[in-house]
Amino acid sequence: MNMSNRVVHFEIHASDVEASKKFYSEVFGWKMQQMGGEYGNYVLVVTGPGPDEMVKGGVKMEDMGINGGMMARNAPKPGAEGVGPNAFVCIVGVDNIDTYFDKAKNAGGIVAMDKTPIPHVGTVAYFKDPDGNLFGMIQPEMPAEA
Numbered sequence: 001m002n003m004s005n006r007v008v009h010f011e012i013h014a015s016d017v018e019a020s021k022k023f024y025s026e027v028f029g030w031k032m033q034q035m036g037g038e039y040g041n042y043v044l045v046v047t048g049p050g051p052d053e054m055v056k057g058g059v060k061m062e063d064m065g066i067n068g069g070m071m072a073r074n075a076p077k078p079g080a081e082g083v084g085p086n087a088f089v090c091i092v093g094v095d096n097i098d099t100y101f102d103k104a105k106n107a108g109g110i111v112a113m114d115k116t117p118i119p120h121v122g123t124v125a126y127f128k129d130p131d132g133n134l135f136g137m138i139q140p141e142m143p144a145e146a
Contacts, residue, residue: 010045010068010090014131017043017072023129024070026107027100028092032070043070047092065093077132089126091136097123100137 014020021032021043033044045068049059068090094100097115104127105111112134113126122140129135 008066010066012045012068012070012129012133013073013075014070014133015073015077016131017041017070020070020129020131020133023107023109027103027109028094040071044068045070062093073131089134089136091124091138094137094139097125097137097139101125104137 012020012024024030024045025032028047031046033046035042035044047067048063048065050067053059054064092100101115108130109127110130111125112128113124115123115125117123120141122138124136124138126134126136
């Protein structure tokens with residue numbers, strides 16, 4: 001089997017899985033599928049169409065992405081406040097960074113890096129979820145249509 005070396009799954013490690021499920025559902029509208037004890041009570045995090053839907057066709061490019069999982073944290077929380085990213089960080093594409101920035105703050109997220117425009121790329125911001133996990137969001141700058 002030839003893999004393309006692309007990121008295919010993410011995991012969120014949470015001290016309070018139920019609170020983290022609520023946070024990400026409120027902010028991004030992600031769906032959560034609780035697995036049973038035989039799967040270590042793992043939670044599947046569905047951000048959009050999965051591989052089955054993609055194979056069938058009809059999935060628009062802006063709906064492409066990856067799904068992930070969530071599990072109980074089994075190590076200490078990330079480091080001290082005011083320290084830059086020190087992990088493999090996932091960045092979520094959004095259509096309006098102002099809307100999602102406010103949603104994250106209102107749901108209990110902590111701003112790690114305010115909205116920052118990156119020329120010819122888009123506007124990016126970083127948050128810590130209520131459990132201290134770092135994530136980013138980006139509103140891509142779309143090229144002008146010819």
